[in-house]
Amino acid sequence: MKTILIILIVLHGLIHLLGFTKAFNLAAVEQLTLPISKTGGVLWLFATLLFLAAALTFFLDKNIWWVPAVLAVVLSQYLIFSSWQDAKFGTIANVIILLATIVGYGTWHFSGKYEKDARAGITQTAVIPEALLTETDIQALPEPVKKYMRYTGALNQPKVNNFKIVFEGRIRKNEQSEWMPFTSEQYNFLDASTRLFFMKATMKGLPVAGFHRFQNGEAFMDIRLFSLFQVQYQTGKEMGIAETVTFFNDMCCMAPATLIDKRIQWLEVDGNKVKAAFTNNNITITADLYFNDTGELVNFISNDRYATGDNNTVQQLPWATPLKDYKELNGRRLTGYAETIYTYPEGDLCYGQFRLTDVEYNCKQFKPN
Numbered sequence: 512m513k514t515i516l517i518i519l520i521v522l523h524g525l526i527h528l529l530g531f532t533k534a535f536n537l538a539a540v541e542q543l544t545l546p547i548s549k550t551g552g553v554l555w556l557f558a559t560l561l562f563l564a565a566a567l568t569f570f571l572d573k574n575i576w577w578v579p580a581v582l583a584v585v586l587s588q589y590l591i592f593s594s595w596q597d598a599k600f601g602t603i604a605n606v607i608i609l610l611a612t613i614v615g616y617g618t619w620h621f622s623g624k625y626e627k628d629a630r631a632g633i634t635q636t637a638v639i640p641e642a643l644l645t646e647t648d649i650q651a652l653p654e655p656v657k658k659y660m661r662y663t664g665a666l667n668q669p670k671v672n673n674f675k676i677v678f679e680g681r682i683r684k685n686e687q688s689e690w691m692p693f694t695s696e697q698y699n700f701l702d703a704s705t706r707l708f709f710m711k712a713t714m715k716g717l718p719v720a721g722f723h724r725f726q727n728g729e730a731f732m733d734i735r736l737f738s739l740f741q742v743q744y745q746t747g748k749e750m751g752i753a754e755t756v757t758f759f760n761d762m763c764c765m766a767p768a769t770l771i772d773k774r775i776q777w778l779e780v781d782g783n784k785v786k787a788a789f790t791n792n793n794i795t796i797t798a799d800l801y802f803n804d805t806g807e808l809v810n811f812i813s814n815d816r817y818a819t820g821d822n823n824t825v826q827q828l829p830w831a832t833p834l835k836d837y838k839e840l841n842g843r844r845l846t847g848y849a850e851t852i853y854t855y856p857e858g859d860l861c862y863g864q865f866r867l868t869d870v871e872y873n874c875k876q877f878k879p880n
Contacts, residue, residue, distance in 0.1 A: 512716055516611055517566050523604040524562025524583065530555025530590060530598075543597045551593065558586045565608075569615075574622055574879070577615030584609050617738035618711075618720060622879075625709040625722050630877045632673065632700040632707070637875045639702075641669040648771050653780045655802040656770055662806030664843045665768040669873055673700045674766045677869035682712065683862055691719070698874070699761050701769055703727070704791050706758050723754070728792030730754035749817040749825045756796045756816040759789040760832055763800060763811055764846060765870060807837055808846070818853045829854040840870055 533540040534552020547555070561583035568576035584605045591598040591605070644666055649657050660666060676697050681690040693712035699705065708723040720738040724731055730753070731746040762769040772789075779786040783802040788795055798813040816830035831854070836847035851863035871878075 512713075513569070516608075517570055519604060520562050520566040520569070520580070520608060523587075523601065523608065524559045524566065526601065527555045527559040527562070527587065527590070530594070531559070543594060545594050545597055547594070551590070554586060555590055558583055558590060561586065574615070574619040577612040577619060580608060580612045580615065584612065614718060614737045614739070617735070618718070621720055621722065621735060621738040622709055625707055625724075626877060626879065628705075628707050628724065629698045632698060632703060632705055633874050633877055635703065636673045636700055636873075639672045641672075641873060643667055644670050644768050644771070652770065653777050653785045655780065655783050655785050655806075656777070656800070658806040659802055659808055660767045660770060663767045663845060668768065668842070670771075671766050671768045671872045672702065673698060673872070673874055675699075675869075675871040675874050675878070676761070676765050676867065678865045679868055680863065680865040682864075685862070686860060689715070696879070697761075699758070699766070701762075701772065704758065706754065706761065725751075725754035725758060728755060728794050743819075745819060749827075751792075752794055752796065752815060753817045755789065755791055755794045756798070756813045756830065758791070759787075759796060759798060760811050760813075762789075763798075763808060764832065764834060764849065765867075766872065767808075767843075768872075807834070809834055816853075818855075838867075840867065841872075843870065843872075845870060 529540050529543060530547055531552045532538050533543050534547040534549050534555065561579045565576050565580035565583055568579065587601065588605050591601045646666065649660055649666070652660075676699070678695045679693070681692045683690050691712045691714050693710050695708060695710040697706065697708040704727045706723070706725040710721040712719045712721065717736060718738070719734065719736055719742070721732065721734045728751045730750045732744065732750065733741065734743040736742050762772065774790050776788040776790070777785060778788055778797070783804070785800045785802070786797065787800060788797045796813060796815040798811055800808060801810040801812070803809050810831055810833045812829060812831045814827070814829050816828070817825040818828050819825055831852045832849050833852070834846035834849050837844055838847040845867060847867050849865045850861050851865070852859050852861045
């Protein structure tokens, strides 16, 4: 769909060169029978440039692509009206592009809420002094956790106060639903206990965007078709508990250096299995962390997360995130692939598959993907 739209924008833009060509007598243009002034010719050329700028920024996934697109459509339609007899069918392309720009505006406006929160979090955490994480800092941790932190390269690196994660993958609601491909980015802020997750997905060929916001035990999930029409919204006590689990999961899987956090209580150690409790804003959740002999975290299981069913009903179920394919990324060795699995009475449901594409620690400025 995106490729088709880019091609349409480019071709429609290039057609406007006919007006410029006729105005300056650069070649015979039989398609245009009415005369065009040189001023008009410059406007036809400018419309071409605006359409090409819109196509380029859209290709580069810039949320502001709709700005040159709207300007191009307005100018193009003005020119079409001035040469209606010859150019009236260009209105069809302009209508299609205009509808796409409405979606583009929706995406920009919706993601702007996420970006505002992320920028505010970075401003607050960027001033925190950075100290190195050393063996002394991890001495009180269980041996499997210490081995994991050494394996991932967390030691002798700055302690983490925020981090950014970028994923690509696919998700679904249940086994009867189609998988939806997605890309996502998120920012986590440790002291503020904040997780900001923004996702762009495709459902039946249509664009869907989602914003999950968690801060100090309170959370909401907002899913919108075309980034405009709300198709799902959820908040409440259960959401806050579930996102506390997710926040701790992010710490364990994506930022091992944060496992020195004082809010974590290490409860039991049984071989390569460690049970932990995480308390934040009067919410305490527990999870079992499973490690292999190499030192890799291979699974995270918690019984404190909630699954959303039909009519936004919630059900507390065991939730697991098996991990594999560890790889070097920006100086750390992290899992490259994870799944999210709920265990229902009738069996397991894998509803998400994630591939890590980028991670950054102690971000100093907001960098949209």
